[in-house]
């Protein structure tokens with residue numbers, strides 16, 4: 001289904017939101033988050049039943065609005081068919097810990113994953129990194145294993161704390177938002193920020209981040225709600241243009 005700004009802003013039925021979450025998967029693929037059939041986003045069920053999680057065995061670029069299963073917070077499948085991703089506890093535990101979060105993403109974007117394998121702190125060197133100015137991007141280094149148990153999910157959620165994203169050392173990243181728009185931008189901006197900082201570090205040139213206070217102020221200037229809308233719509237137009245050229249997403 002092509003993007004429609006009117007649909008996005010006026011119809012918040014589950015099917016319509018899942019179309020948007022499906023598009024978020026395809027946008028994230030376009031922006032460097034793809035890794036075969038790994039990576040998944042979830043959407044908190046508005047009726048309190050649990051969360052809608054992308055089903056397994058699909059690449060991010062293949063996801064449509066029909067590719068979600070509804071699971072409760074204990075992982076029981078309530079609706080839908082298909083493989084339940086092993087890392088479902090990552091989504092469940094973050095949502096339990098963060099009641100304001102409606103969308104959780106987990107993926108293995110190349111630059112963020114490489115950056116996450118270092119001990120460096122992500123600094124506000126470029127505008128994309130300023131998305132994370134309030135809380136920084138913590139690093140979860142208790143294990144490099146995938147998050148397959150509620151215990152590991154709780155540990156990851158603890159490290160995430162109030163932040164918008166968390167680096168998962170030698171594995172990938174997770175990112176969150178109060179809606180699909182915020183979560184998608186967090187994922188995209190994290191990858192751009194990590195790429196920029198890796199480029200800076202490998203340049204050998206001297207570099208200094210702006211101060212923390214200035215970066216928090218800057219967040220308010222460059223990321224008001226209308227800017228989040230503009231950027232979300234921009235990425236939807238970019239996806240539409242790419243899929244029109246490629247004739248995708250391909251029906252299966």
Ligand SMILES: [Zn+2]
Pocket residue numbers: 038039087106107108146147171172
């Ligand atoms: Zn993973």
